[in-house]
Amino acid sequence: MTVEQVPMTADRDTAWWMQGNYAPIEHELTVEDLPVRGRVPDELTGSYIRNGFNPPRTVPFHWFFGAGMVHGFDLRDGAVSYRNRYIRTPYLEHDLDLITAVGDLRLSPANTNIIRHAGRLLALEEAHVPWEIDAQLDTVGSVDFGGRLTTPMTAHPKLCRVTGELLFFGYQFLSEPYLTYHRLDAQGNLVQSEVIDIPRPVMMHDFTITEHFAIFYDLPIVFAYEHGGFRFDRSAGARVGVMPRNGTNADVTWYEVEPCTVFHTLNSYERGDEIVIQVCRARSLMDGGMDDLGDQATLWQWTIDRTAGTVTETQLDDRMGDFPRVDDRRVGLPARYGYVTGLLPGSHPILAPHVIRYDLDAGTQIVQAFGGGSTHVGEAVFAPAGPDAAEDEGWILVLSHEDTTETTTLNILDAQDFAAPPVATIDLPQRIPFGAHGNWMPTLA
Secondary structure, three states: OOHHHOOOOOOOOOOHHHOHHHOOOOOOOEEOOOOEEEOOOOOOOEEEEEEEEOOOOOOOOOHHHOOEEEEEEEEEOOEEEEEEEEOOOHHHHOOOOHHHOOOOOOOOOOOOEEEEEOOEEEEEOOOOOOEEEOOOOOEEEEOOOOOOOOOOOOOOOEEOOOOOOEEEEEEOOOOOOOEEEEEEOOOOOEEEEEEOOOOOOEOOOOOEEOOOEEEEEEOOEEEEHHHOEEEEOHHHOOEEEEEEOOOOHHHOEEEEOOOOEEEEEEEEEEEOOEEEEEEEEEOOOOOOOOOOOOOOOEEEEEEEEOOOOEEEEEEOOOOOEEEEEOOHHHOOOOOOEEEEEEEEOOOOOEEEEEEEEEEOOOOEEEEEEOOOOOEEEOOOEEEEOOOOOOOOOEEEEEEEEEOOOOEEEEEEEEHHHOOOOOOEEEEOOOOOOOOOOEEEEEOOO
């Protein structure tokens, strides 16, 4: 079966990603001095930018395939401004669907994440190369790092705060190599690309790093045309690959784990000769294909004993949740606090009205609820009070949406008093559809 023969059955009346607050919005706005209830801390100077799916005309085959739209909040001197912009790639201009946009690495929806590295803002999606935008969220162009990047780039690269390197990978599902590891230096130069051997094409949405290692997830969401792209196949097995960050394919050690789905990693770090990996793990997400997203994740920990060659798998909580985050300065290092957005059971991702704060050292949790069953919250992003602030010294930025009023709010929580009401809530001039990932970027412009 060719790509062109994959059934395109989604329509506006039946696709859940075209209903309610999953549905796209129409307008690009610029609004200064939004109304603030409470007080925005003076130390919060910078920008929170979040990326997500916003198909302009044609109903996409899947929620993941809508054109990218970024929503930016500039915070300065207690005031907040807002703007949203499409990322103007050929995917948007020609109203494409991701199923038909494979093969040309520039045809990206650029819809999943937005990061800053080496002075560039990069909009990411895992089947293509990045697209650069400027501080006003206007599109600059595609980025292949001087022609050196010849594979897609993951939407979840990892920034090493010690070296300034950006570590990432790209996976491909139509041709080999199925997996390639890449490393950018602190100046944004692509200095290493290594093919990693895996036996079949799989969806590898995320990976992780520690101080000395890069870690890959070869899990059984395998490519399957007849299911519209990917499906879970337990018989394919599951394993975690550990490679020195400057290593090669020959240096990878693989460890078998129970077959499962992992979209997102909370964190990972080294503890002596052990590697600790904390993930949001589902037993069999996509069992029936791409649109079967009903088996939601819970927080688990994999502990790899590199001496014994074993993995211990431990469930840390039985509450459903995903979009995990730690203080970005602790990525790859031990982190005490983690934040996970709650999910509700259903046939597709249904965001709960709460965020869970984990004290990973004490094994305790605090739940911050934003309303009843008609409220849904997104990814919780930590913004430190300053570059040298303690791990919990800062604020949590999180969007909440109220179905009954069709309004979206930006909430600012004190991370050290997580159960308290927000220190500030900002009412937005239009709703923001449920989307993907964002980041806090101090003093962007």
